[in-house]
Amino acid sequence: MPASTELHEAVALRLREIGHRYTAQRRALVEALAAAAGRPRSTSELLEGAGVPQSSAYRNLAALEQAGVVRRVVTDEEFARYELAEELTGHHHHLICSSCGRVEDVTVPPSLERDVDRTLDRIARRAGFAVVEHRLDLIGTCGGCAARYGVR
Amino acid sequence: MPASTELHEAVALRLREIGHRYTAQRRALVEALAAAAGRPRSTSELLEGAGVPQSSAYRNLAALEQAGVVRRVVTDEEFARYELAEELTGHHHHLICSSCGRVEDVTVPPSLERDVDRTLDRIARRAGFAVVEHRLDLIGTCGGCAARYGVR
DNA sequence: ATAAGGATGACTCTCATTCTCATTAACGCT
DNA sequence: AGCGTTAATGAGAATGAGAGTCATCCTTAT
Numbered sequence: 001m002p003a004s005t006e007l008h009e010a011v012a013l014r015l016r017e018i019g020h021r022y023t024a025q026r027r028a029l030v031e032a033l034a035a036a037a038g039r040p041r042s043t044s045e046l047l048e049g050a051g052v053p054q055s056s057a058y059r060n061l062a063a064l065e066q067a068g069v070v071r072r073v074v075t076d077e078e079f080a081r082y083e084l085a086e087e088l089t090g091h092h093h094h095l096i097c098s099s100c101g102r103v104e105d106v107t108v109p110p111s112l113e114r115d116v117d118r119t120l121d122r123i124a125r126r127a128g129f130a131v132v133e134h135r136l137d138l139i140g141t142c143g144g145c146a147a148r149y150g151v152r
Numbered sequence: 153m154p155a156s157t158e159l160h161e162a163v164a165l166r167l168r169e170i171g172h173r174y175t176a177q178r179r180a181l182v183e184a185l186a187a188a189a190g191r192p193r194s195t196s197e198l199l200e201g202a203g204v205p206q207s208s209a210y211r212n213l214a215a216l217e218q219a220g221v222v223r224r225v226v227t228d229e230e231f232a233r234y235e236l237a238e239e240l241t242g243h244h245h246h247l248i249c250s251s252c253g254r255v256e257d258v259t260v261p262p263s264l265e266r267d268v269d270r271t272l273d274r275i276a277r278r279a280g281f282a283v284v285e286h287r288l289d290l291i292g293t294c295g296g297c298a299a300r301y302g303v304r
Numbered sequence: 305a306t307a308a309g310g311a312t313g314a315c316t317c318t319c320a321t322t323c324t325c326a327t328t329a330a331c332g333c334t
Numbered sequence: 335a336g337c338g339t340t341a342a343t344g345a346g347a348a349t350g351a352g353a354g355t356c357a358t359c360c361t362t363a364t
Contacts, residue, residue: 128295135289143280
């Protein structure tokens with residue numbers, strides 16, 4: 001799988017740049033994240049998915065985040081989720097089911113992204129903020145929950 | 153202050169509707185939130201601001217949230233923030249400083265809101281999601297941090 | 305092959321948040 | 335006003351995600 005090879009090389013590079021190593025555990029974590037593409041994974045899913053002890057998993061996810069390989073995704077849940085960084089997968093947003101916690105990637109039309117970016121940048125500047133990124137999430141009810149509990 | 157009276161009445165009504173009471177503590181919490189308008193407050197700020205014991209504060213914030221009076225705001229920080237619900241204050245978004253954690257309200261032009269809503273709704277529908285709300289945050293560096301640490 | 309420094313894993317610790325439970329205060333009714 | 339029902343309170347214990355510690359293991363460069 002060439003795409004995967006590319007991914008691992010990119011990851012290895014980023015880690016090396018900050019003086020870290022691309023070990024088997026980190027590879028397993030990246031693999032688990034890549035396998036779940038389009039669906040940010042909770043820490044505990046990654047723990048078991050990658051077969052890594054928890055102290056190492058937390059440490060390695062932090063290292064990967066520092067290297068810009070991985071991004072922590074915040075939701076309303078009491079635990080964190082992780083996904084591959086946008087530099088590796090492309091810019092996207094999230095559909096978040098407020099009933100079951102399911103999180104799924106979506107992309108919006110470039111024209112909207114452009115409008116949003118332009119406007120937000122202007123607004124932020126006015127407030128003395130230098131915008132680095134925007135986060136646009138959709139909170140609602142996923143198909144499964146709508147079927148299970150009836151449409152609200 | 154008539155505006156404040158209105159607020160308290162609205163809150164009392166919402167609580168009563170779900171069979172809860174508007175006690176002095178809850179009033180103190182709402183007051184602390186109203187005083188901090190435009191700046192979501194951390195739980196610990198509210199604790200001391202309202203002079204309420206922590207177990208009661210958490211319980212009451214949960215009650216107020218359930219009544220739709222208050223909203224929990226998630227950030228990258230390891231603790232929660234709260235603000236008055238949008239039904240009481242109006243729809244808005246947040247500027248979040250990734251350096252110091254400062255959070256500040258902003259509003260965007262209605263035209264952009266409309267575009268965003270329309271587009272997102274279409275996208276979500278296609279994915280089987282029923283959108284309830286959107287969350288649009290700007291992450292960046294606030295003026296204070298830019299001055300303190302230099303522009304990055 | 306060897307030294308230096310990162311990585312590992314079992315375990316402990318922290319800290320926000322939630323739970324428990326005995327006590328108190330509010331509201332509805334007569 | 336008196337009473338009973340039920341929510342609210344507050345102190346403290348429990349929970350759980352995540353971060354820290356430390357002795358040991360592995361890599362990588364020399």
